[in-house]
Amino acid sequence: MVEAMRKLRADAESYQGWWSWLTTVDHKRIGVMYGVTAFSFFLLGGVEALLIRLQLSTSNGQVLDPDAYNRLFTMHGTTMIFLVVMPLSAAFFNLLIPLLIGARDVAFPRLNAFSFWVFLAGGLFMNASFFTGGIFQGKLGAPDAGWFGYAPLSLVSTGQGIDFWAFGLLILGIASMAAGFNFIVTIFNMRAPGMTLLRMPVFVWMTLVTSFLIIFAMPIITVALFELLFDRLYGANFFNMAAGGKPLLWQHMFWLFGHPEVYILILPAMGIVSEVLPTFSRKPLFGYQFVIFSGLAIAFMSWGVWAHHMYTTGLGTIANSAFAVSTMLIAVPTGIKIFSWIATLWGGSINLKTPLYFSVGFISMFVIGGLTGVMHTVVPSDYQQQDTYFVVAHFHQVLFGGAMFGLFAGIYYWFPKFTGRLLHEGWGKLHFWLMFIGFNLTFQPMMILGLLGMPRRIYSYGSGTGWDFLNMLATAGAFLIGLSILVFMINVVVSLRRKERAGADPWDGRTLEWSLPSPVPPYNFAEIPTVRARDDFWHQKYAEDEEGRPVPIVAGGAYQAEEEEGEEEAETGHGIHMPSPSFWPLIAAIGLPIMAAGFIYQESANLLPMIAIGAVITIVGIYGWALEPASE
């Protein structure tokens, strides 16, 4: 008994100071670090977007020269996809998956820490490219071939920007792969007793599907990036047509990764919305199985639609027709989800709180994104829309109006669970309306600009094009979005200082995490719960009468007694075994960017030994990790 108390106190001590963050293997802390890091990159990518919009606000803009413009839009796209939406989703995976399935941590806690540190290393490495072009002479060094890096443009690009980009993506890929395997194993193996697959919350399902997409999609771009780097660094000829290489090979590989990637970005947000809507409607998700199986269908079909990014490359009649049909059909499972969400709201008792606002914002903007997607599948009219601002509007409708709105819904929904404080409703709704109006003001004019023939990725346009007014609107909208993000940051600061506590269950939640205190203790569950139903926590609170109406279970009922018993157990610390902190994952991660820099500068700066140094650091990290004694 005394022994156990001492151990708990020691655990509490290991949760203080900056060192504890560097060595943490707690999924919640890793989740917070993922979230904060991704949000910082979001601000960076946002500033890049605002610079782009400033340049395009009028015809013949003079804010940026073409060189800087090309580098900024490349980094904007790369940042928002790989350093913002993916890691923000990862933040939610980390924070929530163990809580939602009734586990104390993920399957591989140190691998989880490794994922985060590798992600951070990759993000910083990628952005370090800004400094390689002689920034003190006013020149940026970032990659300049677009986030899609089409060969052969990415081959002939001078400087080190593309190399940093490619190695950065390779490093980030390692982080994603590790996280993908970790969550698959966690979801399959760490579920609490009774948490059958078809009792799992939809967010867990979408995490599972996303993780599978990640582990199959990442190897494809890894191969493509290796080939690109071999072409650039060692004079190989994968994409060099002068030596018999095929430029189109890059596009096939990139989009075979790239389209599943779109669903990697959107499925987690769909999962979040599928949790938020039932809670705020006080109704179970409509058509649970249909929502899950449509998610699986989307994942399978996402492998058969990549060439719709390549309709104008001359694939021919047969290929274009086949991919038109496959792409049209992927709209069907997407539609099922949208209809099911709306049916969840229907007949509910809708609590108009900020998370619901963002969820409804998600649905409405995603509907437009989906419908414009169908427009692209009509191949001949896509010949007109391809590579215009119509496409820019379409995918922002999906990735910002969709993914980012969904992720913000999640932030407002689960913030109290991890901080113990609710985000302020007034600031929250101001944030929503500014972002919603700003979003529409930015991207709806872009749809028209695309139809008016404005191509993407142009740093400037003439005054006779008729694009001035709509571009000015888009720029105004972009700054409104910027303002809304400022409001969000104020909200976070204000809310964290609030005195009143959120309590364990501020929203009358349905899933297991709301049965835990806020903030969640390091060990999550004092006693691993036994799950008896889908939305188990709801059924602990409410029974159903004959007409299917919920009846609150009186406090002090059977469930309450169980809970108290559980807390007693926690005090004794009985049976709680938590993984020990470790700094080895961090060491292993540090070696990777060092190796990458060695490869890039091996000739120009004679940095060949750096490859060895980086490799040694990583190998020492992995060995230290493997040989680390188990706690106790």
Added chain:
Amino acid sequence: MGVQRTHLRLAVTALLVAILVLLVGCGTVDDPQNTFAPEGDVARKQRDLLLVWVLGPAAVILVLVFGVLGYSLIRFRRKSDNELPKQVHGNNRLEIAWTIAPAILLLIIAVPTIDAVIDLGRGPATDALHVRVTGRQWQWEFEYLDPEYEAAEANLECVAPQLRAPEDGAGQPLCVVGELHIPVDREVGIELESIDVIHSFWVPKLAGKLDNIPGTTNRMFFNATKIGSYSGQCAEFCGLGHADMKMIIVAESEEDFQEWVTDQLEGGGAARSRTGEPDLVSRGE
């Protein structure tokens, strides 16, 4: 519930603004690259396909979905904290209905889509004018491939013909840079090539784009059904000069076209030497 009313009003205002923007946008049919104001049969087909088969159904679905969504949010707002709605878990018939109905709708749209893909995938008409369009960083080169447009001397501004191994005894096809003249109402068969990176040939009012890919020849066709100058520009990001990689297609009467060709062949390119960048404003008609 005054706060919610304000929000509702705000939402309606936002929607109205969006519609207004849409109307303003569509009002400017004179814009030089407006895909909704086509002046060629190919571009017209592409627009009509979108207008008839997609925009219509999409608008109906959008209004329906937004309507039901908005109605639910107003009708089913929580009135008291103790309110507990009936727990509906789903409805298989409804789910199957909204699985099958969109699938059928989409397969219906697939029919005219594939029909148009096949139609636009055919070769050019027998009487077509044949032009090879080569993209290079950052200009467009147009070579007239039919034998009657053989030039005595090469236009040194054109790089693509110089890179090709000269055939014995063969003359040079007439080659011009940046400005392509075509006879109105006659089909133009286009061969697309590139000598460096990927470009994309796009004249919005005449036809949708097709890529110029190094090592490959892509083929398309279009015509202009009205005399005039049509501006186009590179649609695939190709580096520093991408935004400035523009072109003009001048559609003129058969006589004017022949006269222009004669000038070109006699002048060896000199007659056509342009001063500075083409000014889209003064040329746009």
